[in-house]
Amino acid sequence: MASFISTLLFLFLMGGASPAGGQSSELTEPMCYDWGESSEAGVSVLEGESGWLSCPLFSHPSVYNYTSTQSAGHTLFWYRLLQGQDLEEPITSSSRLSKDRERLWLQPATSDDTGQYICMLRNKSSCSKIAMRLTVLRPDQVVRGVDCEPPVAVAATSEYIGLQGGKRLDCPDLQDAAKMADGEPTVTWYHVRRELSMCRQYPFWNNERQQNGASLRFYVMLDSYQGLYFCTVHYQRRGKTLNFTRSINVTAIYPPTVPKYPxxxxxxxxxxxxxxxxxxxxxxxxxxxxxxxxxxxxxxxxxxxxxxxxxxxxxxxxxxxxxxxxxxxxxxxxxxxxxxxxxxxxxxxxxxxxxxxxxxxxxxxxxxxxDVWLPSVELGCGLGVTLLLMLLLFVVYHVFWLELLLLYRSWFGTDERHTDDKEYDVYISYARNSEEEQFVLSTLRRVLENELGYSVCIFDRDSLPGGTITDETLSFVARSRRLLVVVSPGYASQGSQALLELKAGIDGMALGGHLRVILVQYKPVQRHSWVRELRRARVALALVRWQGDKSRELTSRFWKRLRVELPVRRVGREEEEEEEEGGNKEAVLMRLHSQNSTNSQTGLISNTVKDPQKVLNCAS
Missing domain, CATH: 2.60.40.10 (Immunoglobulins)
Structure with a gap:
């Protein structure tokens, strides 16, 4: 741009100088300096609207001023090269195309006006010319935010108004149109809010914005008054009504009264x-x-x-x-x-x-x-792996806790036979009716003795004839490590022996701690039907529920849960053979000796067995 100004200044000075030796300048044709096409002076006009071209040579008044150039004998000529043509043609004034100082007016513009326009400033000794591009757009070629917007070919100008403040809005290029008009132009204002797809023509139904003449006056600026404002200028020239539309982008800013320090x-x-x-x-x-x-x-x-x-x-x-x-x-x-x-x-x-x-x-x-280096990645990965393993272990334990507990007991559990002098592993207490007796003898006894290897005591099977029921019951319970109570609706209602067995087991568990009670629910029992002893036991003890055919398999949850409550059973090969020999007299004598010793300690049996041979025959 600096070189452009300096060259123009040089040409202007040379144009005002006289030829050397007093020779007339009319004898030589002046050389015309061509500046090519200006990229900044391009103009877009809407078809049917009025528009104008301003010669770019006068964009720097310090170099070229229209009045001074006219006084110096310079003349401004206009040429155009329309689309599809190769030769420039001079522009002559007409009712539609007119020249006014440094401007060429199109009133109105048509689609045929699109092309390249050249303005040339010359006198007898100098010449300069520059070209610009004119584009005439149809209304459907203009990009609009919403359909209700009026089409505008010229880019919108920007105005900033402080919140709660005021300002006057003038339509761009209004003064230029007023110079060409035969009377006073009129202006129509529109307000468009694209975010709401809303277009309103003045009046805007409020007192904060009023049109004063051709201007729009803002008395109180609000957020809702932001947006695009369109102004359409109407004027008369030579009996024709002409118009053009401009747009202004109005933005609300913070008022100047607030601090403005960065x-x-x-x-x-x-x-x-x-x-x-x-x-x-x-x-x-x-x-x-x-x-x-x-x-x-x-x-x-x-x-x-x-x-x-x-x-x-x-x-x-x-x-x-x-x-x-x-x-x-x-x-x-x-x-x-x-x-x-x-x-x-x-x-x-x-x-x-x-x-x-x-x-x-x-x-x-x-x-x-x-920064001091910390192994954050390693620590994060380690913590993540640890949490993942903990979660995995939690899930595994939640699903397989019975199996894990049984495995732990088999490895680290203590065989109670080596730490006490009890004779039986399990004493089974149940209601004396045919259904429960069938369940106890054919299911519980069979699995506990044959499959799991426990020694089971059942009163009706293992008691000797002629004894006292109370003393025999208390003796069996005292010589057992576990009391297995089969809970059912008929329990404790078929006689007093079941209650005696339950009370003896609870008292033994509470006083000595050498006996544990296991509750096995054979059939559901209503809470109000439970006797006081059962309610006491249910508060402190877990209940293992029998679920019919679902619990018959040895791998079912019922048997796993029951094995957790039973003593740890470790039977060697020799001991298994010894227990299978039911006629071994020494083993029977040891059992009787243990029985007599237990009876004497508890005070429940006062007479010892005097005929071991008879006991052996009964046991057989």
Whole structure:
């Protein structure tokens, strides 16, 4: 642009100079300097609307001024090269195309006007020309936000109004049209809110916005008044009604009464950042710039040891700037200082971020320290694996806790036969009826003795004839490690022996601790039907439920749950053969001796067995 101005100035000065030697300038044709096509002077006009072209040579009044050039003998000529043509043709004034100083008016424009236009300024000794592009658009070629928007070929201008403040809005190019009009132009205003797909023509049904003549006056600016405003100018020229439409983007900003000093949002004060030597370090600085003027340029930058980056010889330092937010005119700008291959000596440098606008200045220092390496990845992975294993173990235990408990007991459990002098593993107490007796003898006894290897005592089977029921019952219970109570609706209602067995087991469990009671629910029992002893036992003991055919298999949950409550059973091969020999007299005598010893200790049996041979025969 500077070379363009200097060349124009040179041509202007040369054009005013006389030819050397007093020779007439009319004898030579002036050389015309062609500036080509201007990329900034292109014009778009809507078909059917009025428009104009301004010669770019007069865009710099310090070089070319229309009045001064006319006084110096320069004449402005217009040419055009329409689409599909190869030759330039001069433009002559007509009712539709007219020249007015440095402008060429199209009133109105048609689609055939699209093409390249050339303005030439010349006199007898100098010539300059420049081209521009004119595009005439149909209404359907204009991109609109909503269907109710009027089509506009010219880009929208911007206006900023402070909240609760006021301002006058004038339609762009209105004064230019007024010069060509035969009377006073009129203006129609529209307000479009694209987010609501709403278009309104003045009046806007409120007192905060009023049209005064051709202008739109804002008395109190609100958020809802933001958006696009369209103004259509109507005027008369030579008996024809002409018009053109312009658009203005109105934005509400914070009022000028609030403080407008810049501030630093990041980094916060007294923040110490950790860095690793040899790594790429990013220092972020975010500044808040309140709006003062829409065209004001905020400043944000980094300094290292008091020097800006352009004055540093170290190429490892660079910065990038971008706008991260925009709020009612206030701008939030981020500046990132990037340090490649951070060195340990960089820790001794001073890093400062600074912000500045027309009202003030602020700076903030960033403190750095070396990061101490911690195996965070390894610790995280280890913790994750540990938590995963714990979760897996929890799930496994929740599903297979019975199997795990039985496995643990088989490995580390203590065989109670080696720590006490009890004779039976299990004493079974049940109601004396045919159904439960069938369940006890054919199911419980068979599995416990034959499959699991426990020694089972059943009173009706193992008691000797002629004894006292009470003494015999208490003796059997005292010589057993577990009392298995088969709970059913008929329990404790078929006689007193079942209650005696239950009471003896609960008392033995509470006093001596050498006997444990196991509750097996054969059939569901209503809570109010339970006797007092059963309710006491149910509070402290778990209940193993028999579920019919589902519990018959040895691998069912019923038998696993029952085995957990029974003693740990470890039977050697010799001991198994010894127990299978039912006629071994020494084993029977030892059992009787243990029985007599237990009876004498509990005080339940006073007479000893005097005829072992008879006992052996009965036991057989």
């Amino acid at each position: 501030s630093i949002l990041r980094p916060p004060k007294d923040l110490v950042s950790t860095v690793k030597p040899g790594s790429k370090v990013r220092l972020n600085c975010t500044g808040h710039f309140p709006i003062i003027r829409p065209d004001a340029v905020p400043e944000i930058w980094w300094t290292v040891d008091g020097k800006t980056l352009d004055k540093l010889a170290d190429q490892r330092f660079s910065q990038t700037t971008r706008q991260v937010d925009y709020d009612r005119g206030d701008r939030f700008i981020e500046n990132v200082l990037l340090i490649q291959d951070f060195q340990s000596e960089d820790l001794n440098k001073e890093f400062n971020c600074s912000v500045k606008n027309e009202r003030g200045f602020e700076t903030r220092r960033v403190q750095l320290r070396e």
